Amino acid sequence: MRNEQPSQPLSPEIDQSPPDSTLEPAPLPAADEEMTRKPQPKRQQHTMRAGLAVMAGRTAGAISRRLHLGGGTSIVGVVAQRVYPDIIEHLATELEHGSLMVTGTNGKTTTSSFIAAILRDDGLRVWRNREGSNLVGGVASSLVIRAQPNGHLRRAGKAISILEVDEAALPKLVDAIPPRVIVFTNLFRDQLDRYGEVDSIVTKWKQAIAQLPDTTTLVLNADDPTIAQLGDSFAGRVLYYGIDDLSLKDDPAEQEAERHQVLDVRTCSNCGSDYEYSKRFYSHMGHYHCPNCGKQRPTPDVRVTHVQMDTFDRIRIQIESADEQREIVVPLPGLYNIYNALAATSVSRALGIGWEPIISGIEQSKPVFGRGERIQADGKTMRLLLAKNPTGFNEVLRTLFSDGISRHILFVLNDNIADGQDISWIWDVDFERVPGQTETLVISGTRALDLALRLKYAGVAEKNMSIIPTARLKAHRNTETPRQKRLKKKREIKEQLAEMPGSQERQYGIKIALDSALQQTPVGETLFVVPTYTGLLEVHRELEQRGFTPHYWEGRDA
């Protein structure tokens, strides 16, 4: 593929006067858009068009940032694509080492950041789409912000891009940028209101894989049956990874919790019989086989043979590939991060990278945006652990509450579009782990009341939770009828009632929630913040304003 060679000779005649149509200012009329979509027009025409797109996109991004409409990361690509729909294709072909893609429900960001660290240590210049802008627009942004007004990428030599791709956006993107390696991490139910059912994602992925040239390498999680089956009909190279350490503990509490867990995959992709598991690590991840047709978990090419927890966020793993064994210390908590390290190792092996950068890359990588990220605030430590779907949330809870230490917790549950508006899934999460395990517990977000209710039904007493929703109910302001308003006396009674346990006056807003959670956490201790996606953005914004963390669009990749 695009490996080892500049894919398209760069046009030397940039100054040559372009055809009239491309001189028009952006955005161009639809007729022109049609014209430039046609295959095989002259490259320099495209370069001009790309240049315009780059300028338009970057201007839009600058304005968006100036107006504080957000990080301004997605808008750049969206605008550039409006000006030149094939901008992604155009720019991506200039990367000397091509592109890698990472997709799946959970672990995309951490896996890509591990891969990025490894590739950097191997001497490559790594480009990424950052901070969750993983839809088509975000991928376009990541290229456009590194392009010049002449329509070419800056410093494309020795460059490789790692694209974190939203599950549903995959078919569109592989069409524009055929990747050298694509890794599928796992598939769990997530935002059913946005993606539809889990099965529809599988269909999309199969479509995407059918479009791939057989020079692409698929890297698949062998322990997730839905992911593993994606390799069944692929003509190119497939590399599987998995955990082979059968001594990983299933403590009794976990078995208990597991019984309630909802599984997204239980039936064989061949014959529809129920899979049997000889080992289940969490949810549907484990060693499975079909008792009916004999389909079983593929033998992993890259595997973890032993796991040892040194501390909360130091996990020592023995990793084996092609009869070579190495020890890597994963600097993040939780079993799910072992899978992320394993995925990154497999991708690197697929690219033919040696062990040294793999080990140094993983061991020295810093937790990224909200994925175990550590922030110091007034002598207290905050750890941000994003949890955006039932499996992710379960794994975070398991990581936090498995060693019997009481924690200081702030949960933030939002139901904005990016989080998914359906929060039914909280009832599938094992909050039964929580009662008795929290030193202090603050609940915030647009759906704080729902989460508080979930915790109440899990057995957490209301007096042990501080509920601080994002906004006050209008009805709370207007509960007094005109008659009540006249009767001051009645109001006083109301105030007395408000002081009764369980119905104390609520406070509102993420700012107060964060204040309250930090105040309740003694100096020297750790506050664990577990937010959904937009909750994470809000917490970050709040921390930025207090000067605790850098602005998130000022990352180090640019």
Added chain:
Amino acid sequence: MMSPNTTQQPLTLTLGHLYPDQLNLYGDRGNILTLRRRCQLRGIELRVVGLGVGDALAPDEYDMLFIGGGQDKEQAPVADDLHEMKGIGLWAAIEDDMPVLAVCGGYQLLAHYYRPAEGPDMRGLGVFDAWTEHKGTKVPRCIGNVAISWNGQTLVGFENHGGRTYLGTAKPLGKVLKGNGNNAEDQTEGAIYRHAYGTYLHGSLLPKNPHFADHLIELALQRKYGDRAITENDLFNGNHTNKAAEIGATVLELQKTTVSPLLTPLEDSLEWEAHASMLERLGLYSEAATILRTHKS
């Protein structure tokens, strides 16, 4: 915990949970947890029995039934099993006034048929005189928060269904206040036949609608202990407060008019606040205010 009167046995109810492994798409566990906890706080033991594919349904063994929703792939084998293994038992139970809650896919399976955009019809049990059609992938799914009026009160939830359900002679569960309901056309939501309730509301349905949860529990109690319930009206309001206090919950001594007269009222202000908050998100401000006025001390 024990009834103070004639019986020495604690009250027990058995809930049959149909297809817990296949039909569990939308937090259906929340409905079970809610029923269990609300029974427990009143000293009623709720046993939950899972009924999977291949299990027969003996109506005598249960006091209430629950069936949730699933993905299309999972729903087809379940539809067959429902006919072959459980159909007669389920019909007998429903004709004998057993309370049944069917959510989303389960609701569709209890109507006559589900006609997908492509492929053969999936037959249902025909408990509800209603049918469901999928109008193809071009027609948007019914997705979003929803509020309906039921019995002069509100129910809130979240709906996410591709199929449109049309009612024949079946009575709707309620009228749509905000959202899509059965088909986004006629303002109806859900269906009722005897004590069987079908609905598209999940979210989960019961935690934020404690009055509906209690309604189901009450129906089950009346059906099982009916005569006693009438003659010994205080049966269900015995000294269960002690039990609740043991568990750490507050049970209000005060009887509320909106709560079922047979069941001890529970401290539900958080439930109602969450309920009201959903009503407000849907723009139903006066309904939300009414809820808070009625249910907050």
